[in-house]
Amino acid sequence: MHRNPDPRGTCAHEETHGHPIDGDAVESRARSYALSKGVPFTPMRQSVLALLAASGKPMSAYEIAEKVSDTRKLKAVQVYRALEFLQEAGCVHRLASRSAYFACDHLHGEGETVVFMVCAQCGAVQEAASELVARGLRGAAKTTGFRPRHPMIEVEGECAECAGTPER
Amino acid sequence: MHRNPDPRGTCAHEETHGHPIDGDAVESRARSYALSKGVPFTPMRQSVLALLAASGKPMSAYEIAEKVSDTRKLKAVQVYRALEFLQEAGCVHRLASRSAYFACDHLHGEGETVVFMVCAQCGAVQEAASELVARGLRGAAKTTGFRPRHPMIEVEGECAECAGTPER
DNA sequence: TCCTGGGTGTAATGTTGTAACAGCACGATA
DNA sequence: TATCGTGCTGTTACAACATTACACCCAGGA
Numbered sequence: 001m002h003r004n005p006d007p008r009g010t011c012a013h014e015e016t017h018g019h020p021i022d023g024d025a026v027e028s029r030a031r032s033y034a035l036s037k038g039v040p041f042t043p044m045r046q047s048v049l050a051l052l053a054a055s056g057k058p059m060s061a062y063e064i065a066e067k068v069s070d071t072r073k074l075k076a077v078q079v080y081r082a083l084e085f086l087q088e089a090g091c092v093h094r095l096a097s098r099s100a101y102f103a104c105d106h107l108h109g110e111g112e113t114v115v116f117m118v119c120a121q122c123g124a125v126q127e128a129a130s131e132l133v134a135r136g137l138r139g140a141a142k143t144t145g146f147r148p149r150h151p152m153i154e155v156e157g158e159c160a161e162c163a164g165t166p167e168r
Numbered sequence: 169m170h171r172n173p174d175p176r177g178t179c180a181h182e183e184t185h186g187h188p189i190d191g192d193a194v195e196s197r198a199r200s201y202a203l204s205k206g207v208p209f210t211p212m213r214q215s216v217l218a219l220l221a222a223s224g225k226p227m228s229a230y231e232i233a234e235k236v237s238d239t240r241k242l243k244a245v246q247v248y249r250a251l252e253f254l255q256e257a258g259c260v261h262r263l264a265s266r267s268a269y270f271a272c273d274h275l276h277g278e279g280e281t282v283v284f285m286v287c288a289q290c291g292a293v294q295e296a297a298s299e300l301v302a303r304g305l306r307g308a309a310k311t312t313g314f315r316p317r318h319p320m321i322e323v324e325g326e327c328a329e330c331a332g333t334p335e336r
Numbered sequence: 337t338c339c340t341g342g343g344t345g346t347a348a349t350g351t352t353g354t355a356a357c358a359g360c361a362c363g364a365t366a
Numbered sequence: 367t368a369t370c371g372t373g374c375t376g377t378t379a380c381a382a383c384a385t386t387a388c389a390c391c392c393a394g395g396a
Contacts, residue, residue: 042343062382075346080384096265096322099352099383115305117314128308136300137283137323144294145328146285153321154264155305160313208362210374230351246375248353267352 021105023053026091029107033089048082049091049103057123058100095125097154113137113151119159126159189273191221194259197275201257216250217259217271225291226268263293265322281305281319287327294327 030049034041047068052059059067061083065074083101086092092103095118102125108114113134117126134151141148198217202209215236220227227235229251233242251269254260258276262269263286270293276282281302285294302319309316 039342044344060383072345076384077346077386078344081343115308117309117312117316119314120317126312126314128311130304130308132304132307133301134304136298136302136304139300140283140296140298141285141323141325143296144285145331146287146294146325147327147331148285148323148325149288150324153305153323155309155316155321156318157309157314157316163313163315207373212375228352240376243377244352245354245377249374 020056021053021103023050026053026103026105029105030086030089030091033091034085039085044078045082045085048079049086052086052092052101052103053105056103058095058098058102058118058125060098060100064101093152095154097156098123111151113153115153115155117155117157117159119162120156121158121162124159124161188224189221189271191218191271194221194271194273197273198254198257198259201259202253207253212246213250213253216247217254220254220260220269220271221273224271226263226266226270226286226293228266228268232269261320263322265324266291281321283321283323285323285325285327287330288324289326289330292327292329 027046027049030045031041034045048064051064051068061076061079064083065076065079068074068079083092083094086103087094087101090104090108092101093116094101095116097118100123104127106114106127106129108129111134112129113131115128115130115133117128118124133153137148137151140146195214195217198213199209202213216232219232219236229244229247232251233244233247236242236247251260251262254271255262255269258272260269260271261284263284265286268291272295274282274295274297276297280297281299283296283298283301285296287293301321305316305319308314
């Protein structure tokens, strides 16, 4: 987990990839989820989501706590609470391989199999829904009677930008 | 990560699944790796591997430290050192989704795409190598120029035994 | 008014993983 | 035999990630 010196963004064009996602779209999805649950979409939740959406890259909860701090100093536990809501709302996903969180403006269908491609160098995440992968997973599962539940796949690799710049 | 009350083995037939893997086979693989590297296959490494092989289920490093303690009390850092060797040797894999380690007696080929199916209830892990998944991943990657590096896929779900016993 | 449910703020603690350093065992070499 | 290097072990300390517990506030309903 702490194997890389800085797991999030050490490559040369740190600023250029991880293109920001549509903050308005993702926020409105969060709002309607809150509405449907009868809970408020609080400033706390709003600012955590806005930060993640603007950054467009995975961030750790502690990193979020640091950056969100507009005036007051935020504690990690408060960030985790906001993240919990945002994950339920489907606006934020957790990258287990990096213990990091990122905003996502895709609306993932129920049985959909999503692939997150994480650049080992710059940390940028690209998403794709692959029916072929889903079929492969079902095939692998069938032989053992296993029932896949949350087909969220994380693959480490090298994104196009980082692959194009071999230095560091 | 700490979301489940006990991520490793809370279901009724805890003892029955996660069938132990072939301890002798996996140990001999570790021995030949050690030989090829010119380093010893120490009792420390041997006992960590033996424990993992016998349990057949993922365990955290701290859990291993507790259980291995035959006479002396083992510290986590020592377990991590043994695990590092065993991972290099290909005898042990790390489950990022649970921060846990498990022994594996398959010999995975170089570019092979391996799918680990983790039962959310009992924690048992089943492995499968899927060419279809590999192709799907390559297809998903191709559109963005992403180059997958370590195609180790973890899928949460429900194993056949747990699916058959709906209670709890 | 009181009660209840949910969000917030804060402290404490638990869990996972590394860094750093001293000591030891063992083989190579002079 | 002496010494040197290499790699494992034992130990302390700490960093990074995550949860629990509790007090407080505030809005809405009985």
